[in-house]
Amino acid sequence: MRKSVRIAARAERNDEMARERRREQEAVKYLTREEVERFFRSISQRKTRDLLLFDLIYRHGLRRSEAGLLTLDDVRDGKIWIARRKHGVSAAYPLHPRSKHLLRRYLVARSSDSSAYLLRGRRRGGAPLSGGEVNRLFHVYAALADLPVDRRHVHVLRHSIGVHLANANWDIADVQDWLGHRDISSTLVYFRITNKRREANYRTTLRSREIARTNGSE
Numbered sequence: 001m002r003k004s005v006r007i008a009a010r011a012e013r014n015d016e017m018a019r020e021r022r023r024e025q026e027a028v029k030y031l032t033r034e035e036v037e038r039f040f041r042s043i044s045q046r047k048t049r050d051l052l053l054f055d056l057i058y059r060h061g062l063r064r065s066e067a068g069l070l071t072l073d074d075v076r077d078g079k080i081w082i083a084r085r086k087h088g089v090s091a092a093y094p095l096h097p098r099s100k101h102l103l104r105r106y107l108v109a110r111s112s113d114s115s116a117y118l119l120r121g122r123r124r125g126g127a128p129l130s131g132g133e134v135n136r137l138f139h140v141y142a143a144l145a146d147l148p149v150d151r152r153h154v155h156v157l158r159h160s161i162g163v164h165l166a167n168a169n170w171d172i173a174d175v176q177d178w179l180g181h182r183d184i185s186s187t188l189v190y191f192r193i194t195n196k197r198r199e200a201n202y203r204t205t206l207r208s209r210e211i212a213r214t215n216g217s218e
Contacts, residue, residue, distance in 0.1 A: 028163075028189055028190070029150060029151050029153075029155075029159060030156060030162070030163045031151055031156055031160045033164060035147055035151075036058060036160055036164075038145045038147070039054070039145045040054070041145070042141045042142075042144035042145040043141050048102060048106045048109055049106055049110075049119060051102050052099070052102040052103060052105075052106045052119070053067060053119050053129070053137070054137075054138065054154075055098060055099050055102055056070070056080065056099060057134075057154065058157040058161055059096050059098075059099060059161065060080065060161075060178075061158040061161045062082065062158065063155065064134040064135055064154050065131050066082060066083065066084065066085055067119065067134060068119065068128045068129040068131055068133075068134060069117070069128055070117065070118040071117055071118055072116060072117070072118050073116070074118065075095070075103060075118060078094060078100065079092045080092065080099075082180065084180040088179075088180035088181065088182060089177075089181070090180065091180065113126055115127075117129070121133060134154055135154050138152070138153065138154035158179070161178075162175060162179060162187070162189075162190035163194055165178065165190070166190045166191045166194050166196070167194055167197065169196075169197055169200050169201075172184065172191055175187050175191075
């Protein structure tokens, strides 16, 4: 009888843990690595501006307004200056080789004018790309890529890179810095919804000579 009670209690705890994990995953909508790659495959290689736009949004966790307000002076010497919104921490970050490649392609094709903005809206001359237009473009490509309907909004890319960096075994403080979070509790959510980092750390301890043995052998 006691054994059955313990089994039932353990099953209840496991169910509660599973429900809690589902709640956290639902609270933070993100795409898997494969889904992100499928999204980028849906963008024509001729659409250099759009490829660059979403490459920067994904790799640097940009909000759509942050992407739209980037200036030509913000990308130089292999780095990007990100003016974070919502009380985030602004800083300069190295550009990924893919971002550099797209940036070169885009600047060659970009017609010269007096606009200071990097990613201009096409309908209003030198005006920056609006947040609404960024979201519209994302929705178009997300639909082409057949992404889940509840993940067809551009902010999902910011959440995705947070989860992917956690999966890549980045330290939480480094993810906080990369995403410009002022409060580390904003970063912590990405580490709560994945156990890949925990499993990787466990495998490291199995190989480590710094962990004490408990079997009494020399």
